[in-house]
Amino acid sequence: MVCPVCLGLPGALPVPNKKAVEWTIKIGKALNCKINPSSKFDRKHYFYPDLPKGYQISQYDEPVAVNGYLEVNGKKHGITRVHLEEDTGKLTHEGKDSLVDFNRSGVPLVEIVTEPDFQSSEEVKAFLEELHAIVKYLDVSDANLEEGSMRLEPNISVRAEGEKKLPDYKVEVKNINSFRYVKKAVDFEIKRQSGLLSKGTKPVQETRGYDENKGITVSQRTKEEAQDYRYFPEPDIPPMNFTQTYIQAVAVPELPSQKVEKYQKEYGVRENEAFLLTREQETAVFFEKVLLMINDKNKSQKLANVIVNKKIKIGGTAEEFIKKFEETSKEKETDTQALESAIVTTLNAHKQEVDSYKAGKENVIMFFVGQVMKEMKGNADPQTVKTELEKKLKKK
Amino acid sequence: MKILGNSYLELLELMKTKQISTKELHEYFLKRVKKFNKDLNAFITPPEDVVTEGDMPVAVKDNFNTTGLRTSASSKVLDDYISPYDATVVKNLKTSGSYVFGKTNMDAWAHGSSTETSDYGPTKNPWDTSRAPGGSSGGSAASVAAYLAPAAIGSETAGSIRQPAAWCGTVGLKPTYGRVSRYGVVAMGSSFDCPGPITLTVEDSAYILSKIAGKDEYDATTSTKSVPDYIRALKSPKKYKIGIPQSYFDTADKEVVEKINEAVKVLEKLGHSVKKIKLIDPKYAISVYTILQRAEVSSNLSRYDGIRYGNDRSNFGEEAKRRIMLGTYTLSHGYYDAYYKKAQRARALVIDDFEKAFKEVDLILAPTAPNTALKLGEFEKYPFFGELMDILNEPAAVAGIPAITVPVGKSKENLPFGMQVMGKQFDEESILDLSHQFERETEFFGITKELLKKYPD
Numbered sequence: 001m002v003c004p005v006c007l008g009l010p011g012a013l014p015v016p017n018k019k020a021v022e023w024t025i026k027i028g029k030a031l032n033c034k035i036n037p038s039s040k041f042d043r044k045h046y047f048y049p050d051l052p053k054g055y056q057i058s059q060y061d062e063p064v065a066v067n068g069y070l071e072v073n074g075k076k077h078g079i080t081r082v083h084l085e086e087d088t089g090k091l092t093h094e095g096k097d098s099l100v101d102f103n104r105s106g107v108p109l110v111e112i113v114t115e116p117d118f119q120s121s122e123e124v125k126a127f128l129e130e131l132h133a134i135v136k137y138l139d140v141s142d143a144n145l146e147e148g149s150m151r152l153e154p155n156i157s158v159r160a161e162g163e164k165k166l167p168d169y170k171v172e173v174k175n176i177n178s179f180r181y182v183k184k185a186v187d188f189e190i191k192r193q194s195g196l197l198s199k200g201t202k203p204v205q206e207t208r209g210y211d212e213n214k215g216i217t218v219s220q221r222t223k224e225e226a227q228d229y230r231y232f233p234e235p236d237i238p239p240m241n242f243t244q245t246y247i248q249a250v251a252v253p254e255l256p257s258q259k260v261e262k263y264q265k266e267y268g269v270r271e272n273e274a275f276l277l278t279r280e281q282e283t284a285v286f287f288e289k290v291l292l293m294i295n296d297k298n299k300s301q302k303l304a305n306v307i308v309n310k311k312i313k314i315g316g317t318a319e320e321f322i323k324k325f326e327e328t329s330k331e332k333e334t335d336t337q338a339l340e341s342a343i344v345t346t347l348n349a350h351k352q353e354v355d356s357y358k359a360g361k362e363n364v365i366m367f368f369v370g371q372v373m374k375e376m377k378g379n380a381d382p383q384t385v386k387t388e389l390e391k392k393l394k395k396k
Numbered sequence: 397m398k399i400l401g402n403s404y405l406e407l408l409e410l411m412k413t414k415q416i417s418t419k420e421l422h423e424y425f426l427k428r429v430k431k432f433n434k435d436l437n438a439f440i441t442p443p444e445d446v447v448t449e450g451d452m453p454v455a456v457k458d459n460f461n462t463t464g465l466r467t468s469a470s471s472k473v474l475d476d477y478i479s480p481y482d483a484t485v486v487k488n489l490k491t492s493g494s495y496v497f498g499k500t501n502m503d504a505w506a507h508g509s510s511t512e513t514s515d516y517g518p519t520k521n522p523w524d525t526s527r528a529p530g531g532s533s534g535g536s537a538a539s540v541a542a543y544l545a546p547a548a549i550g551s552e553t554a555g556s557i558r559q560p561a562a563w564c565g566t567v568g569l570k571p572t573y574g575r576v577s578r579y580g581v582v583a584m585g586s587s588f589d590c591p592g593p594i595t596l597t598v599e600d601s602a603y604i605l606s607k608i609a610g611k612d613e614y615d616a617t618t619s620t621k622s623v624p625d626y627i628r629a630l631k632s633p634k635k636y637k638i639g640i641p642q643s644y645f646d647t648a649d650k651e652v653v654e655k656i657n658e659a660v661k662v663l664e665k666l667g668h669s670v671k672k673i674k675l676i677d678p679k680y681a682i683s684v685y686t687i688l689q690r691a692e693v694s695s696n697l698s699r700y701d702g703i704r705y706g707n708d709r710s711n712f713g714e715e716a717k718r719r720i721m722l723g724t725y726t727l728s729h730g731y732y733d734a735y736y737k738k739a740q741r742a743r744a745l746v747i748d749d750f751e752k753a754f755k756e757v758d759l760i761l762a763p764t765a766p767n768t769a770l771k772l773g774e775f776e777k778y779p780f781f782g783e784l785m786d787i788l789n790e791p792a793a794v795a796g797i798p799a800i801t802v803p804v805g806k807s808k809e810n811l812p813f814g815m816q817v818m819g820k821q822f823d824e825e826s827i828l829d830l831s832h833q834f835e836r837e838t839e840f841f842g843i844t845k846e847l848l849k850k851y852p853d
Contacts, residue, residue, distance in 0.1 A: 004481050005614075008699050010474065011461045011483055011580040015616045043695055045727075054698025230727035232691055232736055235587035237616050 006106040008053035013236050016041070020084060020108035021064065021240065023140040025250045027110055028065025028082045030134050035247045039064045041084075041234040046227065050089035050100055058085035058111075060231040062239075071257065072130045075123065078115030085109050090148075110140075116155070116166055121186035125179050128152055132179075133256045137281045145177045152176045156189040158197055169205040173217050176210045185210045188217055259284050263304070267297055273304035283307065286314050290321055335379060342375040343368075343385075343392055357393055365389060399424050401848050404452065404547040404600040411451055422447045424853075425497065429544045432851055435525060438539040440516040441466050443498035450495030454604070455545035457536050458499040459506055459582040460591070462486050465496060469582040470514040471504040472711040473700050483580025484612045485549060485591045492607040497545050500535030504713050505697065506551065506584040508532050509559055509785035510775045513715045518772055521563060522847060523811055527769040530560030530785070536594045537564040541844075542851045547604055548594045553585040554685050554793035555765075555786030557592045558801040562764035562814025565803045565843045567831070568594045569601045570789075572822045573796030574619045576605070577612035583696040585689035588793050596844055598802065598832040602626035605824060621822055629825035630832045638663060638830070639673035639757030644788050647678060648766040655813045656763050659804045659834065663761075666833055671757055676749045681790040682783045684746060687726055687739040688794075694723025718779070743794050750795045754820045759830055762788055764801040764814030788816070798824045802831045803840040812843055 004012040028035050042060035063083035069076045089105040091098055112131070118124050132150060135143045143150040153174050157167040171193065173185045193203045208217040233239075254262075256278040263274035278284045287307055291300055303325065306312055312324045346368060347354055357364045365386060372385050397415065399407070410416045426443055433439050440458055444465075447453075456462060459469040461479035468474040486496060503513040511519040511534025519534040521527040522542035529538040533550030537560035540548050550557040552570040561568025569592045576591045583589060593604035609623045640660065645653050664670055697720055702708035712720070726735035753760060766788060775781040783790070792799040798821070801814040815834075819827040 004479075009461075009479065009481075010467065010469070010477070010582045010699075011459075011479070011578075013579050013583075013615050015614060045695060045698060047698070047701060049703055052699060052704070054701055055695055228729045230695075230724065230729075230732075232695070232727055232732070235617075235692060 002102045003106075006052075007102055008105075014057055014086070014106070014234075016237050016240070017108050020110075022250055023138070024064040024082060024084045024110050025242070025247060026138050026140060026252060027112065027135070028068065029247075029250060029252045030138055030255060031065070031068040031070050031079045031082060031112070033065035033068030033079055033082055035065050035242065036062055037244075037247075038062060038239060038241045040239040041237045042231045043234050044085075045230045048088070049098065050091045050105070052089065052102065052105060056086060056088060057234055057237070059083035070127065070130065070134075072123070072127045077117055077123075077127055080113040080115055082110060082112050085111060116157075116170075121183040121190070124154055124186050125183045128182060129179055130256070133279055137253055137255055139253075145179075148177070152179075152182050154182060154186055154189075156186055156193065157203070158190055158193040160197075169203055171203060171205065171217075172207045173210050174207060174220065177212075181210060181212055184215055185217055188215065192217070253281075256281075256284070263300075267291065267300040267304075269300050269304045273301065273308050276308045277304055283314065286318070286321075290318050290325070293318055293322060294325075335376075339372070339376065339380055339385065339388060342372050342380075343388055346371045346375060347392065354393065365393075368393075400543060400853055401596075401845055402546070403597045404454075404595060405597070405603055407546050408452055418447055418451045422453060422497075425453055425545055428542075428851070428853070429498065432542055432544060435520060436522060436538050436542055436544070437517050437519045438500055438529075438535045438542065438544055439498040440468070440470060440501045440514070440535065441499035447495060450490055450493055452494045453497030453545055454489055454494045455498055455500050455536060455539045455548035456486060456489075456496050457502050457533050457548070457550050459502060459551060459584075460486055460499075460549060461580040461582070462496050462499065465499055467499070467582070468516075469505050470502045470516055471713070471716070472515040473707050473709070474582075474705055475515075475707055475711070477705055479580070481580060483591075484577035484614060485608045486580065488577075488608045488610075489549070494607070498539075500533070500539055500548060502535055503532035503556075503715070503782075505582065505693070505716050506532040506553060506556055507693070507715045507719055507782065508775065509555060509782040510770070510772070511535060511560070512772060512775050513713055515711075515713060520772070521769045521811075522851065523565065523769065523806075524809075526771055527811070528563070528772050528775070530563035530765070530769060531782075532556040532560075533568075533594060534560045534564075537561050537566055537568065540564070540566045540594050540596060541847060543596075543848055546596070547600055549591060549604075549608075550594045551581055551584075551589060551591045552789075552793065553588045553590075553689060555782075555789030557590075557594060558789050558799060558814065558816055559765050559786055561594050562801045562803070562812065562816075563769040565806070565812030565814075565840075565847060566594055566596060567598055567601050567800065567802050567835075568592065568814075569605060569800045569824070569828075570792070570798060571605060571609065571824055572619075572798045574617050575609050575621075575798070575822065575824065577608075577610075577615040577618050579612055579614040583692075585692045586696060587692060588685075588689060588796075590793075598800070598828055598835050599627065599630060601800065602630055602824075602828045602832075605828075609824075619822065624825055626825060626828055629829050633829055633833050634826070636668045636758040636826065636830055637756075638668050638670050639753055639760045640670060641673050641675040641753075641760060641762060643675055643677045644762035647787055648763045649768075651807050652763045652765075652767065652813055655804050655807075656761075656815050659815050659838075660761065662834060662837055663830070666837060668830070670761075673753050673756060673760070675753055675760070675791065676746060678787050678791050680742065681746055681794050682780070682787055684739045684742045685790045685794050686722075686780065686783050687735050688743065690719050690723035691727050691736050692723070693719045694721075694727065746791055747795045750791070750797055750818075758819075759826055760818040762816055762818070764788060764816040768807050768809065768811035768813060792816075792818045797821055798827055800827045800831050802834060803843050804838075805841045806843055 043055040065082040068079035087109040263269040510528035511531040521529040536548035536550040541564035557568040799818040804815040
């Protein structure tokens, strides 16, 4: 049976979930927010069949966290607020019937609101992917998009080039369950709204739903006027006060972006691999563990390559992994002799090209790399081949 | 054995000493309900014929959720609603040996001060059935006064326990906000609602409070303060400095003022000191209370949207509709600051006012209601009837402090009066102690026994 509180039965009262409050602070801290020392819940009134009390317990003017930012690809995106609210029921429509599933109603839900500082769908996607990785690192949600434990609701409006002011309308898109679809939905909206604007029509302020099969957005609810939610302080939940000691004690782990920087600066891993290694905390932790055990920073890039390219699966123990890793390293070492003879063979076979290289046509090197790789049947690292070739050619 | 007029604790003693059984007691009260309820309409869901659990019967107001027994809050919207869970108060009663002895009538959704807004007909005042018992806990007060139950549970938002208790000549206790859990009580004004007992004696009140009070993990607004032994507090009576706020007396009828002054003399004779104090005129509390309560009502009733509970919104009565509209208006964009926010600030002033007063005195004494029970039908003449009848109860409700009403005699028209004692937050012990001393001295002028002559076995 769904509990009386989730169903909002007569007489049922909400009690805030301490862990959820703590986790909201955690998210706020990870997003460089100011944590409000006092915060409260408010009732937000609206009618919808999935809202059993006729109001949602949310936060209006004293959210848990405010004024943060998240830096993605060198751009700081403003975080307006991070607040805690309760989830609603879930509506599903089957033929003529609409069904309400109240199992998730009353469950804590964190809403993260950004500033309107995104300029392209690529930025939106990259930001959301980074946010998704962070939420998973914080271990506050499985952030499963398919199951709706993380929901993405971009707001899009279009303005003329050079215009500084924000447009006086916005369109919110819901029902998006993947980052790819967010990008598609944003692109679709930019195109749709630009089309309207070029004809001199201002797009309607509304909520639209994304239809992933057709790749379009469809109008759901028009917000002709700003809806009056009649917010007032939730009398059933006393206001919360957080001491600095309490806020400080909420621990935030090393975040993916910090790891990317560390991998590059301290371990000498290239940016691309550092980024890929840190998308899942599990992978990053495994990488760090193995690197610590090998205790050889010269092997960090190679280790990163092996993990990122899944040359060795990371399912087993670190010891098993290291054994396999050392084996592949050895094989490559014996290859140097084969490489030596392959280079000699290649250079002897293409005397003309050697001459033009020496005459200054240095890009011929790529031709040699290709030839040597062919000779090696692909069993060589092109970068090493190139270095060795250059050494040989300089000597000659 | 003569049961008539015995207090809850006296009956409990008879049961403990095996002089009476639960079955006998149940049948005794059941017989009285069958005999008198058709005239009084105190119960809208009468007690069940057979007791299945517990020892001692307690009548419960119909806004408390009770498994197996309908909980309608006297509104047709919840006409056939049976809760899947017990209110914490009900659960606490059951675990301490009591059982729910029927559900009592009330103003629908607790909106009113006469029990006339009930969708199940008004309850009649046992002293004069052409009059209202007060409300909203009118059914609970009437059932105790006419001895259809040895004790009852009521709930108060502002006056809903004290005013009907006074009009029916019983003892009514409104505890500190947060002392007793609201979980499972159909919400009216969430920042005011307080469950409490309506009884024949102060001792019964203390006993039942000790059973229902305490921290509840299902109500975030309940206090973690430990529950004192209220009965023990009565056994070591203290002397108090009592404050008399003139503004409360200015509002009351002459006859009421005279009776309270006589009661004050009794207390002085008992060795308590009395001091005139200044409190904010209660008329300001009406505005504060009305605005905040209507706002909360409009929000709390939005869950009855016609999708669940089977009965649509046309079942809402006039009073509920008026309250929903007014509350919705004051919370609307552009009006919030002028009404709700301003009222919240004024509420803080009322709280401060009491705090200041309690630096000078231990307790504050005043009439419970400005007048005695009114004729049925009177309420329709006033759009804010409840607020006017409860004017002297609203300040304590706004401040969340505890208050108790006890009978101080009756008028020339043979209708009882109440005197209320207000105390500091969580100081239920002192208000119980003082009113208990008054009870021992006066035996409430024998008014309980006098009324029961009209309702013989």
